[in-house]
Amino acid sequence: MTDQAAYDVIIVGGASAGLTAAIYTSRQELQTLVITKDIGGQALLTDEIQNYPGFMSISGFELMTKFQEQAAAYGAKFLYDEVRSISKDSDGFTVKTTAESYHAIAVILAFGKTPRDLGVSGEERLKGRGVSYCAVCDGPLFKGKKVAVAGAGDQAYEAVSYLSNVVSQIVLVHKPPKLTAGGGEVQHLIDSGKVVFYPASEIVSINGDKKVESIEIKSGGRSIEESVEGLFVEIGYIARSEFIKGLVETNSKGEIISSMDGKTSTEGIFACGDITQIPYKQAVISAGMGATAALSAYNYVMSRKGMTASRSDWKSIKIKDGDTQNLKL
């Protein structure tokens, strides 16, 4: 093993799945490091969650803060960085971030999904300089200003609804002829008088020197320039799993194939939450998967340390009457 900070388990991602996994592993007294770009992930993008058990209504930020506090209380350590690569060695895994390397016996992948880029000229350069992927997070920065929103689905609809109470005007650009979200409620966007609609249109470039100044829209064969100070790209989320390519099996969408007990195709690597192939992407589901992956990781780490039987040895364990020691997990 190289001279690196060593842990029992490293969790990549600090949101519903990763934070729940951290609560479980640290409570089981595994040395746990969570490496994450932020705390909360996608849940930060909504200011109201109404379907997380135990809370009639809670903001994503508040819920995720509670998760983190609980994990930290049990001893989980947090590092705010991006994981760039993971490699296997003789006694575990080396996890490289932008700055350092860390070592662990087991790794739990919980890095969820990331907003999809528009992929047009100017976008990369102006990210964080007027180009945003989260209306709820960044909307207040554009109070009283004119902005644009790209997208036609629920996410775009929610962004426009929220922004209509904050900004002065919204240029809404979408490729389909009609919004695919919002149903009859789209009328209220029209009635607000704040939304300029560009249906069957697309943004072809984002312009500005140091910050967004305008967007170029292709609409009905015409090219139109709209002056805006911000652009919210609200066109869905993708799995950015290129950095683990070849390490674990993924599907055509880049989602990690995981088993019912959170195992991946590589022994010692576990996965949970939105980054896996599960069909329903929800906070409570990610949290449940985080718990499962953590318990599997615990069994794995214990068996590597020669301290207890792993779940795969389950059948060979002779459980005496009244002895539930091995059943707790």
Ligand SMILES: Cc1cc2nc3c(=O)[nH]c(=O)nc-3n(C[C@H](O)[C@H](O)[C@H](O)COP(=O)(O)OP(=O)(O)OC[C@H]3O[C@@H](n4cnc5c(N)ncnc54)[C@H](O)[C@@H]3O)c2cc1C
């Ligand atoms: C607008 C919106 C509203 C929603 N509303 C609800 C709702 O009401 N109820 C509900 O149950 N669900 C809701 N969801 C879905 C829910 O937010 C997700 O299912 C949940 O957040 C998934 O959690 P996760 O931990 O799997 O991944 P994510 O939330 O995607 O988090 C991934 C984490 O990994 C980190 N990360 C990513 N790549 C790296 C890397 N390379 N290195 C280090 N860290 C990395 C990110 O910073 C983040 O912390 C909503 C989602 C959105 C976008």
